[in-house]
Amino acid sequence: MKIICSQTDLKTNLSLVSRAVPSRPTHPVLGNVLLVADADKNKINLTAFDLSLGIRTSFPAQIDEGGSITLPAKLFNDIVTRLPEGEIILSYDEDEMEDNPLVSILCLSGKFQLRGMKGEDFPELPTVEHEQPLMLPITSLSNGLQGSVFAASSDETKQVLTGIHLTRNHNSLEFAATDGHRLAVVQTEDEKQSEEDQDSEKSETVEDTEAIETETPEKINEDRNFEITIPARALRELEQILKMAKENESIALYVDEGQVVFELGEKHLTSRKLEGGYPNYNQLIPHQFSRTMVLDRKTLISSLERVAVLADQKNNLVKFNLDNTEQQVTLSVEAKELGNAKESIPAQITGEDLEIGFNIKYLMDGLKALPSNDIKMHFNEANQPIIINPLGGLKMTYLLMPVQITD
Amino acid sequence: MKIICSQTDLKTNLSLVSRAVPSRPTHPVLGNVLLVADADKNKINLTAFDLSLGIRTSFPAQIDEGGSITLPAKLFNDIVTRLPEGEIILSYDEDEMEDNPLVSILCLSGKFQLRGMKGEDFPELPTVEHEQPLMLPITSLSNGLQGSVFAASSDETKQVLTGIHLTRNHNSLEFAATDGHRLAVVQTEDEKQSEEDQDSEKSETVEDTEAIETETPEKINEDRNFEITIPARALRELEQILKMAKENESIALYVDEGQVVFELGEKHLTSRKLEGGYPNYNQLIPHQFSRTMVLDRKTLISSLERVAVLADQKNNLVKFNLDNTEQQVTLSVEAKELGNAKESIPAQITGEDLEIGFNIKYLMDGLKALPSNDIKMHFNEANQPIIINPLGGLKMTYLLMPVQITD
Numbered sequence: 001m002k003i004i005c006s007q008t009d010l011k012t013n014l015s016l017v018s019r020a021v022p023s024r025p026t027h028p029v030l031g032n033v034l035l036v037a038d039a040d041k042n043k044i045n046l047t048a049f050d051l052s053l054g055i056r057t058s059f060p061a062q063i064d065e066g067g068s069i070t071l072p073a074k075l076f077n078d079i080v081t082r083l084p085e086g087e088i089i090l091s092y093d094e095d096e097m098e099d100n101p102l103v104s105i106l107c108l109s110g111k112f113q114l115r116g117m118k119g120e121d122f123p124e125l126p127t128v129e130h131e132q133p134l135m136l137p138i139t140s141l142s143n144g145l146q147g148s149v150f151a152a153s154s155d156e157t158k159q160v161l162t163g164i165h166l167t168r169n170h171n172s173l174e175f176a177a178t179d180g181h182r183l184a185v186v187q188t189e190d191e192k193q194s195e196e197d198q199d200s201e202k203s204e205t206v207e208d209t210e211a212i213e214t215e216t217p218e219k220i221n222e223d224r225n226f227e228i229t230i231p232a233r234a235l236r237e238l239e240q241i242l243k244m245a246k247e248n249e250s251i252a253l254y255v256d257e258g259q260v261v262f263e264l265g266e267k268h269l270t271s272r273k274l275e276g277g278y279p280n281y282n283q284l285i286p287h288q289f290s291r292t293m294v295l296d297r298k299t300l301i302s303s304l305e306r307v308a309v310l311a312d313q314k315n316n317l318v319k320f321n322l323d324n325t326e327q328q329v330t331l332s333v334e335a336k337e338l339g340n341a342k343e344s345i346p347a348q349i350t351g352e353d354l355e356i357g358f359n360i361k362y363l364m365d366g367l368k369a370l371p372s373n374d375i376k377m378h379f380n381e382a383n384q385p386i387i388i389n390p391l392g393g394l395k396m397t398y399l400l401m402p403v404q405i406t407d
Numbered sequence: 408m409k410i411i412c413s414q415t416d417l418k419t420n421l422s423l424v425s426r427a428v429p430s431r432p433t434h435p436v437l438g439n440v441l442l443v444a445d446a447d448k449n450k451i452n453l454t455a456f457d458l459s460l461g462i463r464t465s466f467p468a469q470i471d472e473g474g475s476i477t478l479p480a481k482l483f484n485d486i487v488t489r490l491p492e493g494e495i496i497l498s499y500d501e502d503e504m505e506d507n508p509l510v511s512i513l514c515l516s517g518k519f520q521l522r523g524m525k526g527e528d529f530p531e532l533p534t535v536e537h538e539q540p541l542m543l544p545i546t547s548l549s550n551g552l553q554g555s556v557f558a559a560s561s562d563e564t565k566q567v568l569t570g571i572h573l574t575r576n577h578n579s580l581e582f583a584a585t586d587g588h589r590l591a592v593v594q595t596e597d598e599k600q601s602e603e604d605q606d607s608e609k610s611e612t613v614e615d616t617e618a619i620e621t622e623t624p625e626k627i628n629e630d631r632n633f634e635i636t637i638p639a640r641a642l643r644e645l646e647q648i649l650k651m652a653k654e655n656e657s658i659a660l661y662v663d664e665g666q667v668v669f670e671l672g673e674k675h676l677t678s679r680k681l682e683g684g685y686p687n688y689n690q691l692i693p694h695q696f697s698r699t700m701v702l703d704r705k706t707l708i709s710s711l712e713r714v715a716v717l718a719d720q721k722n723n724l725v726k727f728n729l730d731n732t733e734q735q736v737t738l739s740v741e742a743k744e745l746g747n748a749k750e751s752i753p754a755q756i757t758g759e760d761l762e763i764g765f766n767i768k769y770l771m772d773g774l775k776a777l778p779s780n781d782i783k784m785h786f787n788e789a790n791q792p793i794i795i796n797p798l799g800g801l802k803m804t805y806l807l808m809p810v811q812i813t814d
Contacts, residue, residue, distance in 0.1 A: 075745065078716040084709075102746065109710060110738075110750030112717070302491075303516060309485040310519070331517075338482065339509065343517030 001067025002091040003037045005044060007083050007107065009059045013046050014077050016267070019237050020048035020055040021073040032070035033077075034122040035090070039066035047125055048073060053234045054125045055241075056268040067094055068119025069103055075114060083107045092116070126259050126270055133252035133263065134224065136173065138245045140188035144175035145239050147186035147369050147396045152232035153179035163229040163274040165281075170225070176281050177232070182362050183281055184369065187395040226255055229278050234271035241267050285399055286385060289378040291351030293322060293329060294391065297375045299345055301367050304360060307333040307341040311360045314338075317403055318360040322379070324349045333360075356382040357405040366398035408474025409498040410444045412451060414490050414514065416466045420453050421484050423651075423674070426644050427455040427462040428480040439477035440484075441529040442497070446473035454532055455480060456677075460641045461532045462648075463675040474501055475526025476510055482521060490514045499523070533666050533677055540659035540670065541631065543580065545652045547595035551582035552646050554593035554776050554803045559639035560586035570636035570681040572688075577632070583688050584639070589769050590688055591776065594802040633662055636685050641678035648674050692806055693792060696785040698758030700729060700736060701798065704782045706752055708774050711767060714740040714748040718767045721745075724810055725770070729754075729761040729786070740767075763789045764812040773805035 017033055025031035034047040038058075045058040069092060080088070089106040105112040145164070153161040158179070167174040175186045245251070245264055252263040262269045304318065311318055314335040321330040327349055332342045356379065367375070372390035379386050382405070388398040424440055432438035441454040445465075452465040476499060487495070496513040512519040552571070560568040565586070574581040582593045652658070652671055659670040669676045711725065718725055721742040728737040734756055739749045763786065774782070779797035786793050789812070795805040 072745070075716060075720070079713060079748075082709075082713045082716065109713065110748065112713075112746065112748045114746040115744065302489075306486060306489045306516065306519075309482060309489065313482070337522065338479070339519065339521040341486075341517065341519045 001037050001069060001094060002064040002089070003044060003061050004064065004087055004089050005059070005061035007080065007085050007088050009061070010044075010088060011080050011083075013044075013057045013059050014073075014080055016057055016241070017046045017048040017055045018073050018077050019240065020050055020053050020269075022050040025050070029070055029117050029121045030123075031073060032117055032122070033073040034068065034070045034119060036068040036119065037061070037063045037066045037090075039063040047122070049123060049125055051123065052231065052272045053237065054268075054270040055237065056125055056270075058266045065091075065094070067092075069101065069116045070119060070122050071103060071114050071116045079105065079112055079114070084109050125268075126261075126272075128254040128256040128259065128261055131254065131256075133254045134168070135250040136253055138242055138249050138251060139247060140173060141251060142239070142242050143371070143394050144173060144186045144188045145235055145242075147371065147394060148175040148177040148184045149232050149235055149239070150365050150369055151177040151179060151182055151184035151398075154232075155179070160229055160274050160276040160278055162233075163231050163278075164235055165227065165229045165278040167227045168225050176278075178279065178281060181359070181401055182366060183284060183397075183399040184366065185281065185285070185397045185399075227278070228255060228260065229274040229276075230260055230271055231274060234269065238262055238269050241269060284385070285387065285397060286378075286380065289351075289380055289387070291322065291349070291354055291379040293347045293349045293377045293379070294374060295329065295345060295347035295377075297367055297370060297373060300375075301364065303331055303343040303345055304364055304367070307331055307343060308360050308364070310335045310339060310341045316360050317357050317405070318363070319355060319357050319405055322347075322349050322351075322354045322356075324351065324353055351379070354379055354382060355405065356386070357403040358400060359403050362400055366400060370396060370398065408444050408476060408501060409471040409496070410451060410468050411471065411494055411496050412466070412468035414487065414492050414495050416468070417451075417495055418487050418490075420451075420464045420466050421487055423464055423648070424453045424455040424462045425480050425484045426647065427457055427460050427676075429457040433458070436477055436524050436528045437530075438480060439524055439529070440480040441475065441477045441526060443475040443526065444468070444470045444473045444497075446470040454529070456530060456532055458530065459638060459679045460644065461675075461677040462644065463532055463677075465673045472498075472501070474499075476508065476523045477526060477529050478510060478521050478523045486512065486519055486521070491516050532675075533668075533679075535661040535663040535666065535668055538661065538663075540661045541575070542657040543660055545649055545656050545658060546654060547580060548658060549646070549649050550778070550801050551580060551593045551595045552642055552649075554778065554801060555582040555584040555591045556639050556642055556646070557772050557776055558584040558586060558589055558591035558805075561639075562586070567636055567681050567683040567685055569640075570638050570685075571642050572634065572636045572685040574634045575632050583685075585686065585688060588766070588808055589773060590691060590804075590806040591773065592688065592692070592804045592806075634685070635662060635667065636681040636683075637667055637678055638681060641676065645669055645676050648676060691792070692794065692804060693785075693787065696758075696787055696794070698729065698756070698761055698786040700754045700756045700784045700786070701781060702736065702752060702754040702784075704774055704777060704780060707782075708771065710738055710750040710752055711771055711774070714738055714750060715767050715771070717742045717746060717748045723767050724764050724812070725767040726762060726764050726812060729756050729758075729763075731756045731758065731760055758786070761786055761789060762812065763793070764810040765807060766810050769807055773807060777803060777805065 022030055030050055036045040042060055042063050043058045044061045047056040086108050092101045092103045100115050102113045103116045148164050161179055165176040173188050177184050241264055254261040259270055259272045307318055311333045319332045328344045329347045330344045334340045366388055370390045372393045374391040376389050376391055377386055385399050385401050390396055429437055437457055443452040449470050450465045451468045454463040493515050499508045499510045507522045509520045510523045555571050559571055568586055572583040580595050584591050648671055661668040666677055666679050718740045726739045735751045736754045737751045741747045773795055777797045779800045781798040782795055783798055784795050792806050792808050797803055
């Protein structure tokens, strides 16, 4: 193998795929990144894969001799990042191929040699390229992830709750995440698809046949509707890839039995799906409320950040007092041995006065993810879940369980 | 007590003194900051003190009622930092004074109450204001600290080596630090003092008497020469204070038996001195060399940063090969199971070829602190200490013990 590429290209692409490298690989080769030099296309393909999440990308290079090799991801990345800009020559001698060949990295400043592992040892990245993808607008996907990913559970034992639940229904794509304490749901319009739906109607009969073959709760039916749960970790990396895209671009989504693949130009992200039924969260969302409150989101966040200093010391409890007469809400925190904090914010309040407590961290998470300036909070009684919606913009619902106030 | 001050002033000064608050206070009151409202001067004094290092500062405020109180430093700082800009009213009721009074912090956005402790419980900050201070130019002091503090030991059991040794001799101030593996010495001119020396000659007889009374190795003699060791931790905080000063300002230094006090305007930093004899480091510095090498400092640092990626994985050893014929030095790192790295840099070399090994971290620390573009390295044999000097600018000497190369 012998390839000549630019340091900038190699650095950018290597740092992208490295995000899929597990910090504690279960097998040595998974701590490596796979580099394939494609002499026909004059391209370098880079792949990292932790058996659940995989990222692949490719970029143009001069391939004097093709080949494939894996290199320790962290070392390789650390070196390439520090190399001076300019040409890099990567090579090893295919004839003297041993299990762990020494790969040369030659640049203006000097020569590095890294011991690699054979490309054949690297597991195959799953692909599902046999069918037509869904084309999702970047903005829809970004908004959906931004408003949901934070609410997924980080507790690995909670299985399906560590994922984001995606539901496609006609032209809308719904993102949901919950960790049992709070629930975030975002609905986005899937504009691009509406045109394609018309096209796909022609091939309806063909897809019908497929639907019969794959009779599972996650099947892709004739309208290409689906319900899938994707690990939050994979979608956090997808968010990084989306940041590199232009606003009006679309990303291709392939869904099959075991996994999903997102494709944006040369960048592929594949992830296994999470097995098991996702909670029927729509049942949990109340639709009747006895009280509402409209207020400025950033003002509320600033106040919460201040009183949180004291709440952090105790049980993270913040008390809301809704005052209809004064049309204001008073936030208070009591940390008996240390002190207390009280701030009042103007708000448009309907319904009777109410005293209700929240975990300040869960409340803040939701407020930070809401996309609008003004928000509307919906209450029933102090022991019933509340709902927060943005006023205008994205369709997002944040459901939060209150905390019992014990003085 | 009742005071009105600006949020910006309180925030700036509080964050400055908070740096002297110990993370694990040996006594609860040391985790607090002392706030004294001086009604005569219309000033607020803030003090923090860990019994070794103390920082005091003051700023103007409207004092409606004087008094003194201590407040939990971290909580107080965290709250004040987050308050909106504008006026803050701090108060507590002196009449109902109990051991832990509730102090009110009133601002535009709301009201905080923090439980404090009485001002009397806070230990007195040592002062040594009875004598004339030395006036040190800010640049000399900054340069001296920047070139030495990094080389002090961070191992608390090493006592005197955790400090910086300051030697004043006529108009020069010498800074030295060593942890046993390397030694950094900086000589700065003490320009301001040259004028004052002439003045002080008049009072020579008076100071002579004092010199007899305090016959210790650290005494301040008639020329006001001294040798003291100050904890590096205190001098790191002093560096923060120096950053707030203007370039042509001077800082006052008071030295007495047990401590030193630095004064810059309203900012005071006091530190105990470290007891015990400091190593006679000048004996360690060789003056005859069989080889020298002049090269570009930043080029060397960049190369070392790259090869360090591999050295980090092993024993941090980098090998230098000085090649007189080629007039270049080759840096190499061998991490057998992982790979190797080799870079060559042009250099002006005198003397025979040499192979010598270094701990890459210790070498880098010194190179980063050296102030010039070009540096000169002085060698004897592979097992003898080397010296690095800047070419031009500050008078600095970095001595480094080589590491034995075992292949």
